[in-house]
Amino acid sequence: MTFQQIATEDKQRSLAELRDVKTLFAARGWFAGTSGNLSVRVGDYSPEQFHFAITASGKDKSLQTPEDFLFVDQSGKPCESTGLKPSAETLIHCEIYRLTGCSAIFHTHSVFNNVISEWFWERRSVPVDGVELIKAFNIWEEEAHIDIPIVSNYADIPRIVPEITESLNPQIPGILLRKHGIYAWGANAFEAKRHLEAFEFLFEYVYRWELLKGRA
Numbered sequence: 001m002t003f004q005q006i007a008t009e010d011k012q013r014s015l016a017e018l019r020d021v022k023t024l025f026a027a028r029g030w031f032a033g034t035s036g037n038l039s040v041r042v043g044d045y046s047p048e049q050f051h052f053a054i055t056a057s058g059k060d061k062s063l064q065t066p067e068d069f070l071f072v073d074q075s076g077k078p079c080e081s082t083g084l085k086p087s088a089e090t091l092i093h094c095e096i097y098r099l100t101g102c103s104a105i106f107h108t109h110s111v112f113n114n115v116i117s118e119w120f121w122e123r124r125s126v127p128v129d130g131v132e133l134i135k136a137f138n139i140w141e142e143e144a145h146i147d148i149p150i151v152s153n154y155a156d157i158p159r160i161v162p163e164i165t166e167s168l169n170p171q172i173p174g175i176l177l178r179k180h181g182i183y184a185w186g187a188n189a190f191e192a193k194r195h196l197e198a199f200e201f202l203f204e205y206v207y208r209w210e211l212l213k214g215r216a
């Protein structure tokens with residue numbers, strides 16, 4: 001399916017979803033200093049051809065403007081003529097869509113996700129044991145253990161992509177970039193948001209638990 005074949009209503013719906021999530025996350029202070037980026041896929045999916053709406057690079061994501069989003073293809077190239085630049089991290093979105101076939105990807109920076117990614121960097125994953133909110137990832141076993149992958153954070157984004165290819169675990173809908181932030185995804189915007197919120201809860205839990213353990 002080409003971009004032109006995708007119904008206008010579907011494109012408008014994806015932009016409305018992004019706008020709503022952006023407004024909500026901005027109200028929570030989740031886009032400090034223009035950080036973060038969001039995308040929602042539109043139209044049919046195949047690993048070789050897909051399209052998604054993504055936040056434009058470097059914008060103040062707490063503001064609503066007519067120039068907040070643009071559509072790109074599976075290689076991160078704009079689908080329409082535009083003066084807007086897609087997020088500097090678009091290639092990470094491209095790779096996560098290609099590997100998972102998901103429909104929405106949300107990326108945010110927080111103090112907890114940064115600190116925890118550095119604390120567990122040597123083991124390249126954040127261990128979480130038996131916390132109820134693991135169920136937000138559709139993992140229902142009692143006392144479940146999960147490991148949330150951490151990859152390097154290079155200024156040159158294409159260098160990060162092979163580490164994502166290598167480390168992404170299909171059971172865990174998120175990946176941490178070291179001292180940078182979390183990428184969370186889902187089958188739709190609702191699910192990606194649930195996953196992101198669960199990750200942030202778990203990072204704060206692990207951070208506080210590690211502190212308490214250190215005092216015992």
Ligand SMILES: CSCCC(=O)C(=O)COP(=O)(O)O
Pocket residue numbers: 033034035036037055056057058059086087088089107
């Ligand atoms: C000032 S934040 C540095 C870039 C970044 O990590 C980010 O999430 C925002 O980049 P974008 O190009 O998507 O605005």
Ligand SMILES: [Zn+2]
Pocket residue numbers: 035036037089107109180181
């Ligand atoms: Zn970022």
